Each structure stands twice: as structure tokens, then as C-alpha cells.
Amino acid sequence: MASDLQVATNEHFQNAEAEAFLARGAHRLLIDGHWVAAVSGDEIDVIDPATEKVVSRVAGGGSEDVDLAVIAARAAFESGPWSGMSPLERGKILRAWADLIELHLDELAYLESLDNGMTLATATGMIGDAAETVRFFAAGAEHIHGDTPQTAAGSLSYTLRDPIGVCGAIIPWNSPITNFVWKSSPILAAGNTLILKPAESTSLTAVRLGELLIEAGLPPGVINIVTGLGHLAGSAIAEHPGIDKISFTGSTPTGRKILQASVSNLKRVSLELGGKSPNIVFDDADLDAAVSASLIGFVAISGQVCLAGTRLFVQRGIHDRFVEAMVAAVSQLSVGDPFDPGTAVGPLASQQQFEKVSGYLALGKDEGAVVAVGGEATGGSGYYVQPTVFTGVHNNMRIAREEIFGPVLSVIAFDDEEEAIRLANDTEYGLAAAVWTKDLRRAHTVAKSIKAGTVWINNYFQLDPRMPFGGFKQSGVGRDFGLDWYHSVTEPKSVFVTL
Ligand code: NAI
Ligand code: MG
Numbered sequence: 001m002a003s004d005l006q007v008a009t010n011e012h013f014q015n016a017e018a019e020a021f022l023a024r025g026a027h028r029l030l031i032d033g034h035w036v037a038a039v040s041g042d043e044i045d046v047i048d049p050a051t052e053k054v055v056s057r058v059a060g061g062g063s064e065d066v067d068l069a070v071i072a073a074r075a076a077f078e079s080g081p082w083s084g085m086s087p088l089e090r091g092k093i094l095r096a097w098a099d100l101i102e103l104h105l106d107e108l109a110y111l112e113s114l115d116n117g118m119t120l121a122t123a124t125g126m127i128g129d130a131a132e133t134v135r136f137f138a139a140g141a142e143h144i145h146g147d148t149p150q151t152a153a154g155s156l157s158y159t160l161r162d163p164i165g166v167c168g169a170i171i172p173w174n175s176p177i178t179n180f181v182w183k184s185s186p187i188l189a190a191g192n193t194l195i196l197k198p199a200e201s202t203s204l205t206a207v208r209l210g211e212l213l214i215e216a217g218l219p220p221g222v223i224n225i226v227t228g229l230g231h232l233a234g235s236a237i238a239e240h241p242g243i244d245k246i247s248f249t250g251s252t253p254t255g256r257k258i259l260q261a262s263v264s265n266l267k268r269v270s271l272e273l274g275g276k277s278p279n280i281v282f283d284d285a286d287l288d289a290a291v292s293a294s295l296i297g298f299v300a301i302s303g304q305v306c307l308a309g310t311r312l313f314v315q316r317g318i319h320d321r322f323v324e325a326m327v328a329a330v331s332q333l334s335v336g337d338p339f340d341p342g343t344a345v346g347p348l349a350s351q352q353q354f355e356k357v358s359g360y361l362a363l364g365k366d367e368g369a370v371v372a373v374g375g376e377a378t379g380g381s382g383y384y385v386q387p388t389v390f391t392g393v394h395n396n397m398r399i400a401r402e403e404i405f406g407p408v409l410s411v412i413a414f415d416d417e418e419e420a421i422r423l424a425n426d427t428e429y430g431l432a433a434a435v436w437t438k439d440l441r442r443a444h445t446v447a448k449s450i451k452a453g454t455v456w457i458n459n460y461f462q463l464d465p466r467m468p469f470g471g472f473k474q475s476g477v478g479r480d481f482g483l484d485w486y487h488s489v490t491e492p493k494s495v496f497v498t499l
Helices: 016-023 063-079 087-103 105-116 120-143 176-189 204-216 230-239 252-265 287-303 316-331 351-366 417-425 440-449
Strands: 029-031 034-036 043-048 053-059 155-163 166-170 193-197 223-225 245-249 268-272 278-281 311-315 370-373 388-391 408-414 432-436 454-457 490-498
Touching (some): 029 204, 053 204, 063 166, 087 120, 087 204, 105 120, 105 176, 105 204, 166 176, 166 230, 176 193, 176 204, 193 230, 204 223, 278 287, 287 316, 287 432, 311 316, 316 408, 417 440
Parallel strands (some): 166 193, 166 245, 245 268, 278 311, 311 408
Antiparallel strands (some): 029 034, 155 490, 370 388
């Protein structure tokens, strides 16, 4: 039992189911429908980033566990309890999972906040969205289809969309439930089987989502969940010759390693990587709307969002007014306990991330940027930093070029449209961008000129599974979502028939 674990009863929020889940002791791997310890017996501490206390443990899986998971996933794929099921039946099981996610929303939100540090309100909203995303793919299973092009006379030709086979998914810690759902739902909806590895710093909700999938009726071996470290369990998945496709979200350097490892058996690869997204505000913009959305754009989940709008380009005529309004808004944010309903910004997710972001706060000052607000880590326990706005930033400073993944905004002044586009595109990333203006011509010209997978006009962060999601340049390879979402999780097959 977990008698040495320090599960604090939270003064702001209690959830008996979550507390019972934590009190179970070390959580196990899901392999072939059974919950088992890692072959090595290793375990990893689960740390609450708000208190730095160990609140649970998960199994530390490695290559032997990945081997077992691949055997189970291959057997489940080839024997067909899932790949051979009708899309309607697969959709029913995924819908049952979505219903269970909603039924356990408070419990999941508690565990997500506890493990990741995002505010309870944020977690609650994101889990609701995740359930809807599952339903999109549950319905989508019924819309997977091939084509019947007209080919040579005397022949009939059609295409099929076969599931790829055994897929691997490696997900990050910034938004664990969202990432679990975004990766697993399309892969499963198309009839594939899956080995999923959550991030080592946020594995709790992955275990719970796996339990709910089994409860929803997913056959054994269709999803296998291997918690563990990146260089052990993660690299074993990336290298495994028995895995046909890998889907990864995380940093660009790790994405590069996964692409290299996939060469062994030419896995299909989807990568959703980092960003340094430009958010461009022209002097005719609705200032209030731009300030409030741009604020959320860099402080949501303490800035640990691949899409975060961390390079804010402001036209010179409104620069000072905009910065003044932004500083006022940031000053009003309350940073603290993610369970406190008054909290706007929780801690960073891990000590590693805290050290990284603290390093960039010091670097920004060294590079000559001006701290308009924030600029420090907050003292005491918990991985907290102040939301920070740097002004006087040049696009060639490291704080403007590198993904910080914390609540840190770099403000850069510009003079005209041409300069804004040039600076916005002067980055190795290309995940997202936003433009704020009332001028229709300018809005669409900028949207067309920006090299990014998603462009928002007069909003920030709108997403929809009907729209493709992914990055240009070093922000990724491939796209998730969109009306043709199943292209990335199926193999096309051309069938020619002589009549
Ligand atoms: P990471 O990319 O190394 O971790 C993401 C996932 O990859 C985790 O599940 C991890 O266990 C796994 N992993 C790590 N090394 C691996 C390997 N060699 N083979 C296979 N899997 C491996 O990111 P990390 O180190 O946790 O964070 C560092 C920085 O990466 C962050 O500060 C942020 O800038 C960026 N990042 C970006 C994300 C995004 O969504 N764009 C998400 C997470 C991190
Ligand atoms: Mg944690």
C-alpha cells in the first residue's frame, strides 16, 4: 500500500473517486487487457508540481514491456476483434468511452490538475472538449471510404482504406488527456491497435483513461498503455520493428530522434512538434479583444502549449497602449494553487520545466530585453514562475527564437504589413499564427502569407477536429484531424478488376 505517499486532502476541492484511485498505490501497465507491473519492477514517482510532493507511483516500463505490448497489439490486430468489427460497432464503444469520460469528469479533472498543475477549471473544460473529440471520431469511423475512379475501358477500379496495423503513440505532459484522446481516437476509430506511452511526469490520467476504455468494451490488446521514461519505453516504441506507424507529440529534438529510429522498418510517422507562434496586432485592431485573447494565448496552462502565441508583433502606433493594457491584465492574474477557483495560472508541470523557464527569464534580461511585468520565479515550494512580458525584443534574440514553454511573452514592434510578415516567418517553426485587424484585405493577405499550419484571424486558440492540425517547417510532419483525418491512420489500396 501507499502509506508513505503524501496525498494532501485539498482544502479547495475533494473528490472521493480520485482519492481512492491515488490510494491504490503504484499503478500498472495495461498489456493485453491486464494491469501488470513492469518486467523490471521499476516504478516512477508521480509528483504534484504545486507542492513538489510524491502523490503516487506508476510502473516504469522498458523495452521488455514494449515487446509484450507489441505481441498483444499484433495478435489483437490480426485476429480481428477490432479491425474486423463494423465501423458502427467500433463507434459505439468509442461513444461509450466518451460517456464514461463525462461521467468521471470531476475525478479526471482532479487527477489532471494534480499531476500537471493546470487549473481545475482549465482541466474541466479540456476534458469536456476531449469527450466531444472522441465522439467526432466515433462518428467518423462510419465515414472512412475509398474512391471509384473511372479507369480503362473494360475495367472496374476502386480504392480501399485498410487500417495500418499496430500503431505507437508517444505523448507529452502539457495537456495529458487532450493528447491521449487526440492520438488514440483516430487510430482506434480506423481499426488499428495501439501502444501508447504517456509522459513520465504526467501518467496518472492515462492509466484512468485506459481503465475507462476497457470498461467501455474495448477488446483486450487493442490498446496497451506503457508508462515509462522516454529514453527507455519511448525509444523502444520508436525503434520497434513490430510497430507499423508512430504518432508523436513533443519537442522538435525528440521528434528528430523518433524519425531517425523509425528508419529501421520505415514506419509511417506523424510528428506534432514545437512552436514559436507569431501573434500580429495591427493598429486598427479591436484592442480589448486582442489584449484578452493574446493574454490567454501565452498564459494558458502556464504557457506550456505548442500553439502558444509567444512572439507578439505590435504595430508601432499602438505599441505603448497595447503593452500598458497587457501589463495591467497580467498584473491582475493570480498565480497559485490550481485547485483554488480564483487561480488563473498554476505551476509549471515539472522541475525540469521550471528550471528551463527560469533559465530563459535570466537569459531575456542578459540579452537586453526589458521586463515590463514579472521576470522572476516565485519563491517557496511548487514550480511557479511569474507570467512575464518582455518588451524591446528583437526577433534574433534567443527568447524570440526558442520554444520556452512557459508564460513568457516577447513583444516586438513593427512598422508595416510587409515587415510583420517577414518577421513572423523568420523562425524555424510553423505551427500557428494569429492576426488582429479590421481590414479584410490585410487579414486574408497575412493569413495567406504566413507559413503556419493554423492561422487565426481575430481570435486565438480556436480548434476543431474538422480542421487539419499540424505544422509547417520544423513544427511537424503530417496532419491530424480534418475531414480526411483517416488518411494518416489507414493505408490506401488500389484494386483493379478486369470485367
Ligand atoms: P519530449 O519531447 O522529450 O517528451 C515528450 C514525450 O517524448 C514524453 O512522453 C517522453 O517520455 C518521450 N520521449 C523523450 N525522449 C524520447 C526518446 N528518445 N524516444 C522516444 N520518446 C521519447 O519533451 P520534454 O523533454 O519533456 O520537454 C522539453 C521541451 O520540449 C519543452 O520545454 C517544450 O519546449 C518542448 N515540448 C513541446 C511540446 C509540444 O506540444 N510542442 C510538448 C512537450 C514538450
Ligand atoms: Mg506530475
